Amino acid sequence: DAMVIQNPRYQVTQFGKPVTLSCSQTLNHNVMYWYQQKSSQAPKLLFHYYDKDFNNEADTPDNFQSRRPNTSFCFLDIRSPGLGDAAMYLCATSRDPQVGETQYFGPGTRLLVL
Amino acid sequence: AQKITQTQPGMFVQEKEAVTLDCTYDTSDPSYGLFWYKQPSSGEMIFLIYQGSYDQQNATEGRYSLNFQKARKSANLVISASQLGDSAMYFCAMSVVSGGYNKLIFGAGTRLAVHP
Numbered sequence: 001d002a003m004v005i006q007n008p009r010y011q012v013t014q015f016g017k018p019v020t021l022s023c024s025q026t027l028n029h030n031v032m033y034w035y036q037q038k039s040s041q042a043p044k045l046l047f048h049y050y051d052k053d054f055n056n057e058a059d060t061p062d063n064f065q066s067r068r069p070n071t072s073f074c075f076l077d078i079r080s081p082g083l084g085d086a087a088m089y090l091c092a093t094s095r096d097p098q099v100g101e102t103q104y105f106g107p108g109t110r111l112l113v114l
Numbered sequence: 115a116q117k118i119t120q121t122q123p124g125m126f127v128q129e130k131e132a133v134t135l136d137c138t139y140d141t142s143d144p145s146y147g148l149f150w151y152k153q154p155s156s157g158e159m160i161f162l163i164y165q166g167s168y169d170q171q172n173a174t175e176g177r178y179s180l181n182f183q184k185a186r187k188s189a190n191l192v193i194s195a196s197q198l199g200d201s202a203m204y205f206c207a208m209s210v211v212s213g214g215y216n217k218l219i220f221g222a223g224t225r226l227a228v229h230p
Contacts, residue, residue, distance in 0.1 A: 031216075042205060042220035043159070055215060088157050097215045100147040100166050105159035 003027070004106035006091050012112045013081050021076040021109045023091030029104075031097050032074040034066060035090040037108075043090055049074060050097050078111075086113045116141045118208050120221035127196045127228055134181070135191040135224045137206030147209035148189040149218070150180065154202045162204075165189055193226075201228045 005024045013019040023032065031050050035043035047056045049068040063085070065077045078085055088110050092103040117140045127133040139148065150162040165173045165180045173180045181190040193200055206221040 042222055043218075045217065048215065050215060055213065090157075090159060092159070094216065099145050099209050099211050099216055100164070101209070101216055102149065102161055102164060103218055104161060105151075108157040108159075110157065 004091060004093055004104055006089075006106035006109050008109060009107060010110050010112070012114060013078075014114050015083065016080050019078050019081055019111070021078075021089050021091075021111070023074045023076070023106055024072050025091075025093045025106075026072070027093055027095075027104065028071065029093035029095050030071075031094045031101075032068060033092040033094075033103060034064075034074070034076050035092065037088040037090055039087075046076070081111070081113045083113050086111055116143075116208065116210050116212075116219055118206050118219050118221035120206055120224050122224045123222075124225045124227070127193075127226065129198060129228055129230050130195055132192060132194045133196055133226065135193070135204050135206075135226065137189045137191065137221060139187050139189060139206075139208050141208065141210055143210050145211070148180070148182070149207045149209065150178070150189075150191045151205045151207060152200075152202045153205060153223070159205070163191070196228045198228050198230060201226060 033048040034046045037043040046060045068074045088108045090108045091106045094101040094103045119138045146167045148165045152160045163175045163178045165182045177194045179192045203223045205223045207218045
């Protein structure tokens, strides 16, 4: 089945230690998104790629970066995680960036910062 | 301002009964899309149903239907014949074009508990 895969499902890191979360997709979608979701809150868009074009949300901290080496993979890098970065990180894809295109989500990675 | 409002933090329903989850939206764009997602405790966001702003008929997907009232800017989700497995967080989201790209704006969510 075509799907969005996120690894790992759970990640524990230390304060200030760089961490990378990965997302892969077999849907062959052009757009990949990264969301941050803190406990009991709605998901918040961090950035997205349309093919190789990177689009950062205005309020995404510089501490968060992303890479998309090919159509299938997208990575979220947190350069110096703080305690406030503990959250669920959701990857999503859509075929195209038009209104009405459904975004399909992966299972998420829960990040714990010690 | 583009905004999604879900006024019910929590809802309870008896198994096999129907339940309506409320969602209102605000946008000045004529073209937009409305989505409902289910998020179980495992964390995955599961797409349930979609309604386009130009769609004349209300969307239905199995036990899910979307009560779209454009003039009132509401897009309520109706779940018929509730099952225990429907217990989850439900998010209403609006798709708008921002900076040339499709962006999903989420509501705060409604936690649904289905009782046997």
